[in-house]
Structures are given as structure tokens and as C-alpha cells.
Amino acid sequence: MKDAWNFAGLDDFWPRYEPLSPWARDERDERKVFTDQAAIEQRYDDLEAAAAFLDRAKADPVALDRVAYHLKRMPRLPLAPKDEYELLELFQIKKFLANYRSLLAALDDEARSRFGLRPAAADLAAELDRGGSDAETFYLADSYSPALKDCRAGLALLDERLSYANEAAAAEIKSLLGINFDGRDFLIVARAALEPEAVHRARCLAEPYDDERLLVRPAPRAELIALSEAREGLLERERYAEAAVIRMLSALAAAAMPELKAAVEAVTRWDLARAGALLAAATGATRPILGAGALELHAGRFIPCQDECAALGLGYTPLDARFEGNAIVLFGSNMGGKTVALKTLLFMQLLAQAGLFVPAARFSTRVYPDIQYIGELSGERLAGLSGFGFEVWRFQEALAKGSGALIAFDEPARTTGSHEAEALLSALVEAYGKGKGDGASRALFATHFRGVARVPGAEYWRMRGLDRIAACQALDADAPLAERLSGINRHMRYELKADAAEGPPESDALAIASMLGLDCAIVERAEFYFKNAAF
Template identity: 30%
Template sequence: MCINKAIQFCDFKSFYDKYKPLTPYGYAHKESMPFYKQADDLDAIHQSVDTWINFINEHQNSTLKVVHHLSRIDKLNTLDKKDYDIADLQLIKKFLIHTKAIEQYLPIDIAKSASIAFQTHSLLNILMPDDDKTESFHLSSAFDPQLQKVREQICQADQTINNLRIEAHKQLLDKLGFDFSNRDFILVDKKQLPANGSPLLLAELYDSKLIKLRVAFDKTYMDAQMLKEQLLNEESEIEKRVLKSISEAVRKQAPQLLKDIDTITQLDVHLAMAQLSVQLQLLKPNYRAETIVVDEGIYYPLFERHQQKDLRYTPLRASFGSNAILLSGSNMGGKTVLFKTIAFLQLLTQMGFRVPAQAYATKLFDEIQVLGTTDKAAIEGLSSFGQEIHQLSAGLTKGQSRLLLVDELAKTTNATEAKAILVAVLKFISQQPLITGFFSTHFINIPHLDGVIKYRMRGLDKEAFQRHCHEQTSDINDKIRQINAYMQYELKPDEGVNHSHDALTIANMLGLQAEIIDYANDYLDK
């Protein structure tokens, strides 16, 4: 998939898990992680999600009912078969019961706007001729008059057999004192048997002392049993005929059933998207822009971790008026978080979701590629630099639109050549309208390049830190909290002059020995 590495890079699945379709069909759609590249596809999704957001806000009780019925739907067995068994029909009936119930809870305007119209209600009537509204399915006598008749005859035969059994048991009890009530056989001592046996009993040795006795039913009883067997065989043949008739009705409506499955999938998926949008107050992105603009954009996985640790979170505000963007700044200054925010918002946009931002404007890309992070699919025989250049070359191939996020290009080679490669790649991308590239770097004094915009992270507010923090803490979490509190996670234009020594200040805050900090400062002064 063209987005796998981006998904891993920005921990997208930790947010994606909040999206919860309820049916097996919605879940399968979720697992496929569709990535849309056409604005018209996204327009259709957002139009439907808008409808469901209105439904959630205006019909809360009905929403709960719809959610309940969605949760009761199971996956149907294959419809591509000649004959359906009881299990198949039970699943189909259950599906139809809940789709019909869902439709009944939808106002006409909502159903029309979301294109909800199930085609197979007539099939439900076929599957429940006795108006049995339970989820289970059985071949009711109401399916066929002959089935009803033969089952009545079976009941009569059962009653006759039962009466004959009771009469035989009564005779044995009265004449011989043997009680066969609710038993098929009894065990008695040999001495209890009549000397000449009895025509009412069938006896066989059980062990050295006991005899196993069964009732010797007469011809009337045996004829009744034979009649019942014949009736049961007749019932089985009628049931087969009824199943074939029902199967034929299902086969005729299988295309409509498949359409209804598509409808319930769309309903389930878009309702889940709408619920997530309402829950997190997400807003619709603009995916028809020329360049990327972010207003109060939130990278949700980090935002949640900050909330758990009571850390300040700074949303991203930036307007990138070019397709070639260079970002510089110290470590822990927010460059990687900015990249992850862009990747996160772009994935949400192209998977049809609203976004956690006051505004997000972008264009649609065929691929999102992340370079500079650990790649498990390394090519044997290539160094880290070789791997990186191989990935970069693939990412710069003409013909497809791509969003590239590149962290410190060529960082494993010497600084002079790495800087030259970075400048050359930026110049190349500025001339490729289908590619939008974000690059981070520690290099300073990158020359001006037409079509390339350069930004810096504002970095550490040293004055505020020195004004308020007079004691060092030993706890690493407190150190991170301090850095977070005084780090300005904001962008400013990079004018090419770097007087910041944020890295040394951060190293000092993290506990690097003071002597080393002093040596480093002396070196910089010289």
C-alpha cells in the first residue's frame, strides 16, 4: 500500500481504533483502509457523513436504536450457491429483520439524503409466513399446507404410540409388578422372572445375577411406529421441497441482497465516521487547494499523550505556499511532530474523515512517502545512505502525485555533500508540481532557492526558562515537562541566520555534565 509507512510513522492506528463500525461488513471496510485519490469520491462520503451528523444531533434516541440494530447484524454465508440450508436462511432472515428495523427509524429526509433504500423486504415476508419476528429460523408448517397436514398426522401418531405404551406399561405393572414408567428397560434379579417367562416381556442376560427386561410391544404398536416412520419420511421430502422453493426465492433476490449489503456497509461506515466527528469535534478538510495550509491542526496521538502527562500541546498553524518546504530547528523543537501532523491530517483527509483542525487545506496525492525513518524492508547490500537514496529516487519518479516527508536527508554522509544533495533535491522538487516535499535539516545558511520556502521552529524560550527555572530536577519526566513548557512549537520564516544554541541548552536541561556544556560553549565562542 502506498501509505503503509506513513501510517506507521504517525502512529495512525492508535487514532483509527476510535473509529468503530459495528457490522462485519463495516469492519471489513475499515480493515481495508481505503485511500481515496479523487475529490468526487470524498465529496460523496462527506455528503453522507453530513447527513448522519445531522441525524445524530437531531434524533438521539433513533440513533441509539439504529446502532443497536447494526450491532445485531452478522455476516451472511455466500449467496453464490444453488440451495440454502437452515443456517443460511437464519442469517438472511436476521439481516433482513434488522435492516427493516433500521429503515423504520430513519426519517424520510435522512433516508433519501443518505440513499438508504433496502430492496429485499418482500423476501423477509417469504421467510416468515407465520409472522415470526424472532432472529431464529425454522421450517414452519405455515410454509406449506401439506407440511402442516403431515405434521398433524405425526402428532396423532405420537399420541397413539404414547397411549399404547402407557397401556402396555399398565399391564406389566398390574400382572407382573414391573414398573417401566419413563424407562426403555429395567434390570431385575433372575428370581423375579415368571417360571415360564411372559409374552409381554423381552428378556436377555445382563450379568450372572441380573436380567435386562424390555417391553414386548404388540403388532398394533409396531404398526403405529411404522406409520410414524413413513410420515417422518414424507415430512422430510416436503421440507426438502420447501427449502428448494425458498432457495429459489433467495437466488432471485441475491442481486438485491448484495446491494443491501453495500447499503448497510455504507450506512455503518459513514455513521461511525459521523459519531467520531461529533465526539471529537472534527471538521471537514478542503482537499481542492493548491498548497497545504493548517490552522490549529492537532496530531491526535501526541495530543492524547500530552493530556495524560499534563503537558502543554501546541497545535500547528502554518501556510506552506510552495510545493518545496525546508524546515530547520534544534532537536526536540518540533520538526518531527510537524511532519507527523501533516502525515496524520493528510491520511485522515484521503481516507474520508474529518480532521482535528480549525482548517486544513491540501491537495490529493497518489502516495504519501516518508523517508529518513527506520525501514524494516531494507535491501541487502545497501548502506543506510544507499537505502535512503534508493527510496528518494523512487519518491521522485515523475508521473504520480506524491507527498514526501524527509527527515534530515543524507544525514549518514559527510556534511558538505549532504548539503549539496539537499539543495539539489529542493531545486528539483520546486520544478515538479505533482510533488510536494517537506524536508527537515540541521544545516544552516542554506542558500535562497526560487520556489523553495524555508521555515524554522521558534525553539526554546531561553529568557522565560532562565527567569522561572532556577533548580534542575532529577526526574526525566519532569525534565521533559520543563522542555515542553518552554519550547515554542511554532514556525517562523528562516532568514538563514542561526544564533540559537538550543541543543546545548536542552542537553543541559537533560543533565549532560556541566563541564561538557562549558567546553562546547568555549568551542562555539572561538
């Protein structure tokens, strides 16, 4: 479905869908398109439940801010049992549980019950909370173990004695030699400034640094050596006591893993539903109706195109469509909007099967096991194939996949001559038009070839196209080309209407050519040939 996703411009829209927790963002980034109707309907139900909570809580914006804040603060955490976790992993678990508790407190009973957000790993959380007063800190506190407390008390006493002994040694050296190490391991001193006897009395060692200077350092002192050795022994005991605490906490964490996994799954489900509800509110989206035989869209807005029109100062026309057959042909000239109509339909279908609401007043459809796009930028060409060969390969690939798919063909057979293209397109329309029931594939064909055969089981529609009277009245013949193009765009009617089989409609392309200043004689002859061509 990747080609269909790209064609429908969903990557331009997708950043608006903004879950906040790491697991929900992961799922959002997978761009899942679901094919199980029950699973999709459950997501719709979740989205409605989230929207109901947001509506109930709108009088308390602080609570809504807390929900967002704690979702953002949730870290990734290990979700597999281990004999021993790293200290950082224990901190991540503590931080998750703290934010999880705060999230639950910000939600009401109805939301918590709907999404399975219930208290988790209370014993583990209580133990981890002893290692720091807030969610942003964790350490192995003395309170975890009497042995750890005793080791650290002994280390504090030894550090105090070491500091006193070092200060006494430094004071003695300064009084005898007049030099101050100030915590440094050695000093470079002029030879003339030191008497060897004084160096010995100060219990220092001196060695040549160069011809004029000595490198002087304090000699090892028995009391300092003894204190340092005692300290190393206590450090070893502290490491052992810390390891015992980590093993204790790890055992609690491993035992709590089922609860932690369930909590993460509930958070993910809630976060996705919340983000979907906010997206629906921001885009005026509604719940799709699944299971319908017809494909029906009322006031459907293709948001990427709508945004682009707004940026260019152009009007945007929502799409209305109802298709009951399994082969639908959309006629239209270039610039007439048939490709945008295809994009709009795929945009709605993919959003619906992604478990999201769609920006439309109404969208009814069925769930398709596959959604395909065949047209420009549809994939890499096979080595050695011409453009036409690649198109044929794509047609056969779609047919070989069997029934049940929704397939959008944009300008099919465009790589061959018009007569052959119309013949090939007619046969494709006929093949898909023979499909019966909801299990059949539904194919949408956008084409400017008017000679497509009218076959049973197919529907034929066309874009209304250019409002020529309004465009001519508004057109300034002396305006720059870009201005005239913009004016023409403003008067294109991007609406579908049933296409009658009798005769060709007026040509938008020739009208546009005339408006853009093409020689009148050329346009007149082109209209003559157009009206007398066989359709």
C-alpha cells in the same frame, strides 16, 4: 501508503471511527486511502448529510438509539443467487430485512432519500416473516405448506399413540416383573429376582450380564414397530415438504438479490457516514478543502500526540502551517517537534483522503496519488545493504515513482556523516524544488542539519523550540531528572516560523544540556564551536 499510515499514528486513532454494521466495519478495517477527488468529496457530502440528520434527531434520543441498535443487529447474509439456501442463510436474510425496515423507520425522509435507503424485497420479507414472530427467530412454519401441516399433524398423533403404547408396555412389565424401565432401553437385574416364565409373559428379553445378573430389555412389540414405521414414513414426507418450502423461499431470495445488494450498499454508505459524523463531532473536525495549490493547516491537532500530552499533564500546541512550494525543509533540534509536525501533516492528509474530516480549524490541500514516508521504521531492509545503502535505495524508489506524490522525509541521510548528509539533502531539496504545478510531487524534509543549501523553489522553516526564559525560571535544578525533562517539555514551542538564512539560531540542544546539569565549561566550549561553525 502503509509506511505513511504507520508513521502518522493512524492505527492509534482509527478505533475511534466506529461503524456498526459488518460491511461498514469491513471497509473501515481496509483503511482505504482514496485518490479520486470526486469520490472523496462525495464522502464529505455524505458525512455532512449524516451530521445534519443527527442534529435534526438530537431531540429524539430514542430514535438515535434505534438507529444504532438496528445497525448493530444486522447480520452478514449471502449476496449471491443460489438454487437453494441453507435454513441459517434464510434466517440471516430475514433478520437483515427486519432490522433494515426498522432502520428505515428510525430515519427521516431526507436521510433515506440521500442514502438510497428504500424498502427492499417486500414479498420475500413477508414470506420469511411467516417463519417466526420476530427478527430473532425463524423456522419452517406449518403455514408455509398444507403438506407440511398435514405431516406434522400426523406426526403429533403418532407420537401420542407411541407414548401411550410405551406407557402401556412399561406398566405391563412393571406389574409382571416389578421393575420400571422409566424410559431406559435396558436394566441390569439380579438373576434371583426374575423367573424365566415371568420374563416371557412380560414380553421381555433377558441375557446374561455376569454370573449373578441379567441384562433385561423389552422385546419388540408389533404395535410399537408398526407405529414407529409409520412415523419414519411421515418424517420422510415432512423432510420432502420442508425441502419444497426451502426451494420456494430460495427462489424468492435469489430473485431479490439485486434489491438486497442495493440495501446492503446503502446501509454501508449510511453507516460509514454516520460513524464519520460522530467522529468529527467528537474531535472537533472540519471538512478539508481539496484542490488548493498550497498546503495550509490552521490549528491542526495531531490527536494521538494531544492525547499523550494530556495523559502526561503537558500542554499541547496545535500546528499552523502554509506551504506553497514543492520542497519544504523543517529545521529543528531533537525534542523540538519537527517530527511531530511531519506526523501532523501526514495525519491530516491521510484522514482527508480516507474521506473523513480532520481535527483542524482549516485544512486545504490537494489529492495526491501516493503518500510516502521515508525514515526510521519505513520498511524492511534489503538483505546485504547497510543503513546508508537502504536510505539511498528508498530515495531512488521515491524518485522513480514519478511526480504527484506527497513525501515526508524524517531526518534523511542520517546514516552518513554530517557534511555528506547536508550535500545529499541539498541535492534532494533542489530536485523536488524544481517541480512545477499541482502535478509535481511535494516533499517535506525534517532535519537537524543546518547546512542544507538554499535553493530556488524550496521553503525553509524551523520549529520555534524552547522558551528558554520560561524554562529557566520554572526549572528546579535539584529536581529529579524526569521532573526536569517534563519541565523542559512544557516550555517547548511546537510552532513553525520562517527560517532566515543568516547564521545559526541559538542551540536548544546545548541549552537543554545546560539545564540538565552538564558541566558548564563543556557547555561553554560547545557553544563556542557551534557559533563558529560554518552554516
